[in-house]
Amino acid sequence: MSEQTMYDMEMRHMPDIGGHFGRFGGKYAAETLMGPLAELEAAFHASWEDESFQAERLRLLQQYVGRPTPLYHAEHLSRAIGGAQIILKREDLTHTGAHKINNTIGQGLLAQRMGKKRVIAETGAGQHGVATATVAAMFDMQCDVYMGREDMRRQAPNVFRMELLGARVIPVDCGSGTLKDALNEALRDWVASCETTFYIIGTVAGPHPYPLMVRQYHAVIGQEARAQFLEQFGRLPDVAMACVGGGSNAMGLLHPLRDDNIRLVAVEAAGYGLETGQHAASMLAGRPGILHGNLTYLLENSEGQINGTHSISAGLDYPGVGPELAAMYDAGRLELDSATDDQALQAFKRLAHTEGILPALESSHALAAAMRMASTMTPDQMILVNLSGRGDKDLDTVMKVFGKGEKA
Numbered sequence: 001m002s003e004q005t006m007y008d009m010e011m012r013h014m015p016d017i018g019g020h021f022g023r024f025g026g027k028y029a030a031e032t033l034m035g036p037l038a039e040l041e042a043a044f045h046a047s048w049e050d051e052s053f054q055a056e057r058l059r060l061l062q063q064y065v066g067r068p069t070p071l072y073h074a075e076h077l078s079r080a081i082g083g084a085q086i087i088l089k090r091e092d093l094t095h096t097g098a099h100k101i102n103n104t105i106g107q108g109l110l111a112q113r114m115g116k117k118r119v120i121a122e123t124g125a126g127q128h129g130v131a132t133a134t135v136a137a138m139f140d141m142q143c144d145v146y147m148g149r150e151d152m153r154r155q156a157p158n159v160f161r162m163e164l165l166g167a168r169v170i171p172v173d174c175g176s177g178t179l180k181d182a183l184n185e186a187l188r189d190w191v192a193s194c195e196t197t198f199y200i201i202g203t204v205a206g207p208h209p210y211p212l213m214v215r216q217y218h219a220v221i222g223q224e225a226r227a228q229f230l231e232q233f234g235r236l237p238d239v240a241m242a243c244v245g246g247g248s249n250a251m252g253l254l255h256p257l258r259d260d261n262i263r264l265v266a267v268e269a270a271g272y273g274l275e276t277g278q279h280a281a282s283m284l285a286g287r288p289g290i291l292h293g294n295l296t297y298l299l300e301n302s303e304g305q306i307n308g309t310h311s312i313s314a315g316l317d318y319p320g321v322g323p324e325l326a327a328m329y330d331a332g333r334l335e336l337d338s339a340t341d342d343q344a345l346q347a348f349k350r351l352a353h354t355e356g357i358l359p360a361l362e363s364s365h366a367l368a369a370a371m372r373m374a375s376t377m378t379p380d381q382m383i384l385v386n387l388s389g390r391g392d393k394d395l396d397t398v399m400k401v402f403g404k405g406e407k408a
């Protein structure tokens, strides 16, 4: 795509002035945050138009993150399945091992530009906390990460990682001591500290302009993949797929492909099975409500309380989804699929055995759905899958499962 076409495309897919994508999104935040959110929006747009800001962002994406990441034709896996070709976008090869750093580099640079000396973040499993602590160390900014007490217990190595990087991890005791409680605490901190502090949100959620900003910082994934696909195969894929927690790796891959004639598929975590109620499939099984400053599909009970979620992959264990994905689904531009814990584990094993790649358990959900779809297609068709992260962080989890009598 030429730069002009790219720009026209961006304009077609902007939220309205209140930050709505269709009927979703918006800015449901405390009165005191309306000013700071407007200031953030103005600063974001100014930086986006600023060539020197973009040049610095690009330099860091290349030299620090390791972009462009390769597009890899998983021929051995595809042959073993005997259907469509599976092509992987290798976000697992970025610095810190997952796509999240594309976003924290962008927001970190914006924080610097706005003169903020302190950044805060919320984290569930700790992966966004680590990505934030990483750039805070590099940019020499103070970094406080809110994390549920229960999550800190379950994810002790990531707490240690953040501390090694110079961040302070603040335990959150209210509620269930998990991600949604950490989100609330981070927003509360920001209400009191927005003069000096930049809140780095970890996915395409939060009040406007966050869903838009995070999409733009991750769009590099789909822009690269599109160009690489044309160069390596002389065509575009038939299907593009990504797993969905909050939806940032999915929006990053799918947004730049949405005006092409390509099926777009988001894969949600079905946990123990959609019928058990123990899953994190916000679009397949949820309904519209407000969480974290925006209107979107949520898993909540009839009293509006957020349900407990379950997924074997910590990164998909989120009770909501980015509002733009909700809108794309409503508009019929996004197909949904899901994979259970077991299906993700089988996909993890299969990629390891056929290609010598250990995928993150999150990414394994997208792989599981891709393998299933590929087996119904023909070898001349192609499925692009976002391999959002590497699996090293999941070895403990995988070991516990395969250690229980099942041979890896």
Ligand SMILES: *Cc1c(COP(=O)(O)O)cnc(C)c1O
Pocket (backbone or CB within 6 Å): 098, 099, 100, 127, 202, 203, 204, 243, 244, 245, 246, 247, 248, 249, 250, 315, 316, 360, 362, 363, 388, 389, 390
């Ligand atoms: C956090 C994470 C996800 C889920 O987050 P999204 O915002 O939905 O992309 C997926 N994969 C990996 C490897 C992650 O770390």
